[in-house]
Amino acid sequence: MPLKACKMFSNPTSAPKAPSRYCQKTLHLLENFKTLVVMGDEPDREILKMVARTTIRTKLYEALADQLTDIVVNSVLCIRKPEEAIDLFMVEIMHMRHKFDVEGLVLDHGSRHPDMKRRAENCFILTCNVSLEYEKRIFLLKCRAEGGNGCSLKASGR
Template identity: 85%
Template sequence: MSLRGLNPNAEVLNKTAALHMNINAAKGLQDVLKSNLGPKSTIKMTAVAQDDISGDGTTSTVIFIGELMKQSERCIDEGMHPRVLVDGFEIAKRSTLQFLEKFKTPVVMGNEPDKEILKMVARTTLRTKLYEALADQLTDIVVNAVLCIRKPEEGIDLFMVEIMHMRHKFDVDTRLFYGKKKGSKF
C-alpha cells in the first residue's frame, strides 16, 4: 500500500507477473537487436553507448541473455523455482571462466608481445564494426599504436593514443602518426 501512497497510478504486480515482465523486456530487446548484428546493421547505434562502457560484444551479449530468458521462462512456466535457474547460471558462469582460464592464449612471449596474435585479435574485433577492407587496413595501425605506447611493467594507457578526425578525408586515408602532441607530458 505504501507504493499507492507515493504514486496512485503505479501498477502493483505479484512476483510471478514481475518476473514475466522482466523476461519479456529482455526478449523484446533481443528481438530488436537480433537482426542488427555486424557492421552493416540498421540500428547499430543502439549499442554504441553501451559499447563505450562494456566494450565489444554488447549486441551479442544482449541476444544471448534474451535467449537465456526465453529458456528460463519455459522452465518457470513448468513450475521450476527461479532460484534453481540462478544457481544453474552461476554454475555455468564458473565453468565458463574455468574453461577460458585453461584455454587462453598468452599474448606476451618473453618480454615482447606476439604481434601476429595481436593482429588476429584486432582484425577479428574490427571486422565486427567495420567493412572488411577497412578493418584489414586498420589492423596494423591499431596494433602498432598500442605497441608504441606499451610499457612492459605497466598496463596499457589507451588515453595515450589520440584519434584525430580529419575533415574531407576518406576512411582509407587513415594513418598512424608516430610522435607526440604539442604540450603533452609524454
C-alpha cells in the first residue's frame, strides 16, 4: 500500500526512477523511526499528546495548539471504551439541552455574535462557510536559467 501511494504522488517532471527511489528510502527511514504504541488498560498520555500536538500544530498557531492538546486528548479519552480501540469516526455531534460540567471539549457552532440582539426585524443576515484553519504559506523560489541569474520569491497559492 505505501509503495502504491508513492507511485500516485510521484512527480512526472522528474526522472521516472527518482521519485520511487526517494519514496522507498523515505519508507525505509519511517520503518526505522516508527514507535509501536500499545493501548492497554491505561493509554500512554504522553505519546497521545505528542501525536495530537503534531497534528494540531499543522492547523493552528503553536501557542494555541499547545493549549488545545490536553483538551483534545482528554476529550478523546473521555469517550474511549477500555476494551475497544479509539475510533475517531465515532466522535459524535450532540446537542446539549441541559447545563452540566463536561470533561472534554464543547464547540458551539452557530451564526450569532455575543452583541447580537435576540430578536431582529427587517434585517439581512450573511452566513459564510469560511475555513477556520490556519494555513501556513509555502514559498517557492523560482530561478530563471535563461537570461541571467535572476531569482524570484513567490508565495504558493497565488
